[in-house]
Amino acid sequence: MRMRLERVVEFGEPITQLGVTPDPLEGPWIVIIGASTTVIVHAYTGEGVGVRGGMAHRPGFTGTSPVTLRGITAEAVGGDVALSTGNLLRAHETDITAMGVCGALLMTASEAGNIKLWDVRSGLQVRVAAQQSPITALLTYRGPDGRPRIASGGDEGRMYVWDPSLPHVPQIGPVSTRGFNDRVAQEDLLDRGTLVEALRDVLRPDDDDGPTVITVEGAWGSGKSTLLELVKNRLHTQPTTVGRRLRFTVSQADWMLYRPPAGMPPPKQRPTKIKPMIKPLVVSFNPWRHQSSEQVWAGLAKAVTEAAESAILPHQNNRERYWFARNARRVDRRHLQRQLWKRIFSPLLSFAGLGFGLSLLGGLTKLNVGWAWWATAGLAVAGVLHTGLRYLFGKASAFLPGELFAGPVASNAFSGTTTDPLIRDPYYNARSGYLYLVQHDIRELLKDLEAHRYRVILLIDDLDRCTPRTTAQVFEAINVFLSDDFPATRFVLGLDTTVVAAHVDNAYKELADAKIVTHPDDPSPGWTFLRKLVQLPVRLPRTTEDNVDRILLAQLGPVHRDDPDPAPTQSDLPRLEPGELDGLLNKLDVENVVVVIEQHPEVREHLRRRLRAQPEQSVREEKRLLNVWQFYLRVLISMDVEQAGHLVAVAEIAVRWPAYLHRLRGGWLDLADAVDDDVRWGATIAKLGFAHSDRKAAANLRELLRDCDAQAVAGLANRLF
Template sequence: MAIDSDGTGPQAYPLFLDEPSDVDLLSFDAVASTVVEALLDPRLDPVALGLSGSWGSGKTSVLRIIGAQLRDGDKNVLVVETDPWRYDPQLGVKESLIGEILSALEKALPEEGFGEQSRSVIRRLMRRVDWTKALRLAATSAVTVTVPSLQGVLDLIKPPEQEDEPEPITDMVQFRAEFESLLASDALAEIGNVVVLVDDLDRCLPDTVVEVLETIRLFLSVPKMSFVLAADEERVAEAIATRFPGNQDAEEESPARLYLHKIVQTSVPVPALSDFDAEAYLVLLQIRTLVGAEEYAEIIRDVSTARRSGEWLDQVTSLQRDAFLEHRNVAIRIRPIVHEKTKGNPRRIKRFLNDLSVRLSIADKRGITLDAATIAKLMVLEQYFPADFQEVTGWLREQTLRSNITALETQAGTPSHAVDNGPAVTDEVPNNASSASGVQADDASDDVLDRNADGGADTHSDTSTAPSSDTASAKKFSGGLVRWARLSPSLGGKDIAPYLVLAASFTNVFLSSEGLPESIRDVATQLLSRSPAEARRVSDEVLAALSTQETTRLIGHIAGVIVDEPGLQSGGVGSMLRIARLRADAVTAVITGVKRIKPGDLKPGGLTQLRRDDPPSLVAALEAMARASGKQELVNAVELAKSGF
């Protein structure tokens, strides 16, 4: 059980905000400090730098670290943070960007003396230019990558609002001169550099992207001004290309890239996460709610030290607490595939963990007791190998799940007996009705199910549609399935069917047995219900009226389901015993059906339902299976039932 971030209550499955982190979990400070050094280099004035990375790579987090380092390091730096994606479209892009910068400068001015004089200049810069007209003029000339001509400049002039106000600025060149003069004024002498951090540029519409770049190039590129543009360079170039037609296939020489490189001198890439980074990120996110802020900061520092010294996480002493063991194991197990499939993208990794938390919470509330590592492994299959996931859910529908899982893990070299197993399945029958094989998937996942520690099913030949064990073992599985099967933990001895039903329901996949005739589908659903009352609704008259073929198909279906879903075994065995008592022609099929269960997978619940009127051959078969299991509890269950004969 984890603790809420405020430390006030339980939070078993925490979600992680899809927002940039103020805590540097990935040593992005190395990237940030490189940018800061360039911004403070007096030889680069003015300068515009790109901070390039794909969606979710951590650009905003790096941008925040840059701002923090600038504020903490050089007190003569004025940092202006802006996000064009959030601009009010009614105000205009250029107006918004210039307005934010001028407002920040105005706040930095002293209250008296030169400050009042400079404040007057700022007001003139704000009021005298009609930026809506400036936008149109700039757009007509920007493709030339030059300052616009003076044609139409007088259209930019607004008449003075008061007679004593300074004369208006007459053109863009004059605006730049006034702006440059403002930055060089005595009032702003204490400010050595104005750094504008522009975020989310690659989220903006193409027109907004171009207008931001135009504003920087045409109006604001003067000494003491520095810009950092956080964006995916490819997306920005694509946005520029929509505004300025030309041969965009020329790569570096394309008009779009020429335009971008004219404004942005160089780009600093945000690197994708390494194997170490991905595993560290998975662990650090999961344990956040388990410790206080100070301890968490210490762990982050220890991980950062290990990263720089080339150590591994198992060498980080502060991570070796027992409370972190499960989270570390989950990270270790899923990291190889998650790291590859997310391409080392922090936001995608965080999203996977959020999805995992949601699944764990829903599964827990629906009585699915699989451990977190097992559900994480199944989620890897679902999210990153969707075609293979459909194949596995198809095994459940075809009643070959356990035999195929066993064969798959054998082919992958990770048989269940060689890997960790969970506690054995109990024989409890909860009082809620449904079956993964015969009802809507969403309803079936309400069952309360237990884990099974023993190996996969022994698929003896029978008259049902399920393939033999030889068929399953001879099957060749896809490379993706084999690779996934090698992830720990093994699934061969676990009751994963309830989770597969739940996961399939999220994608509207219906897992009823399509091969079962419609005439007996409802009968099968009721007989496999976890509610004894629901099973009893199938009357003896209905079972007696079934044809021999229907009865054989029904028995084969029940046998296949209880092999794949051990939690349904007690009810399934009881239903087959009931059919054998009513139908002499079904005894052979029932014996064949129960023999599909491995002796070691038998549970006492089915055996205790033996009665005096059961066919002797069937009683003998179950008694032999109980003795073959080597479990005294099963032998005792048969003897207890026979004592009542």
């Protein structure tokens, strides 16, 4: 597609350079530079305003220096353009004399006077123009319609202004993201990689002398969950290669009920001089999802069971065989065995018995029913064969309660009324429950994991969200795991020590000797309890203002620049057919026109400054501020950069001082008027109901209003709140 010639400006001598001087009021001015003369003309009309010897301006493009565009470097080689991707553009028949950038396109000019625009990713020519004389200088600027213009000049002393009819330059669009959740981050935004690696090394399973209980300590929103998730990813281990066994049949179940096996046979190990490596098995457990003590024990047992099954029992048939062998040792085996025989008994045998009775009755009454004996015999034989097939090849889980094959069975008291009567053994019920389940079944499971060279690492997160009683139950469970008859197990707890210590104090407040056992350096027994339980307390470094830029980049994306320069990989470079040129232009239009307001440099600077000013840096708190800010941008339907900056302060007020918003309602403008007068400020604050104990909050609010346009912020707050 050819570019339209918009105007020609006579200069009178060879043009050596072109430049542009922006003017926000009257529009840009083009500076035409020759060997001895400099002329300034209006970019929109071409009218000159004088001749000057020199002027500060942004220079255009001269010469054939390499140009980097969208991560791709273009270099002129005669009449061709060599791209850093390995492609070669056959650009001109004569040598290239000037190269530059026009928006998102590469601009080339030749001795023959041709100007061409290229998409470096696809290698397609987008626009072309012919000046018909050698070109020595190129310039791009924004036209009166907001679209790019190209000015070219050469030895003949004329400047040509071209309209390539490209899309509009970037405009501000509405906010794009819709807030942020509180889920665990999948990348390290706080630069804690060395902390993660150190924890991974400490938890190395081969080290039997390492700390058993480790705490990751930090305040609310400090990133404890994310750190635990990163550690978990570093300790990931592939499951053991276990051959898939055949289906677990009725005959095998019958034999196990007659003589239950001692346990799971250990894997076969080839003799070697090198000690086999112990592999970590990481188990995540969130106790705050459970309320009662029974639920805590059940949840912990379930988490360990599921992780163990994925490691050493990856196949369904193996799991059914394993759990039946475990559960068969505690139920009434003889009763269950009798019930198993009843369930595999073929219905054909019942019909054969009925037929035998009818045949016998016919014989006594001297009826001619000889055929009935043969039918009865046939049914009996078929019934025996059917029963035999069920016994030898039938799946055991089809004839016995499914709970026996799906995991350790709890007692009737906890497993509910739906439990099959066959496993409600009085002796088992009397001694079992979830505490016994952990102490017995999970202990045996851990021994089997140990035989397979696995070491369990339990990650317990959000302990500070639990109720005091639930917190105490978790600590009791940890103490059970730490007993001598349990295989070695390690714990990593994510918690806020202040909250958890208070929970422990509350749970054990009835202890008469609480003050006696308290350590001299601890304020309460809860802190002493943590001191005795934890071998390695790891305190998270606080989030600082240096992390703000990385968090904003991750949440809102990069700041929009006038000359974006991403670095695509080779696989990102599309190859378009010539017929897809219209689609290419539409794509360029989307990329160049719509710039969401949250990526505007001025708005991003407002966000960066206010997030850095927070008294307590927290990723969670910063997300809350961004959520409020984006929500009210939508309420205002705002794409005004200045208003978006003021709204940052309004969002900060909403998340930092929610307890005072009801007092501030209706007094925003008075606060803005009094922000620079100490006496007037004190009187206004007192009028709004701020007491002496609220003086720190009032001082911080005043500091915020001083840092921004107080009147504009007050107007927005008065409108929104």
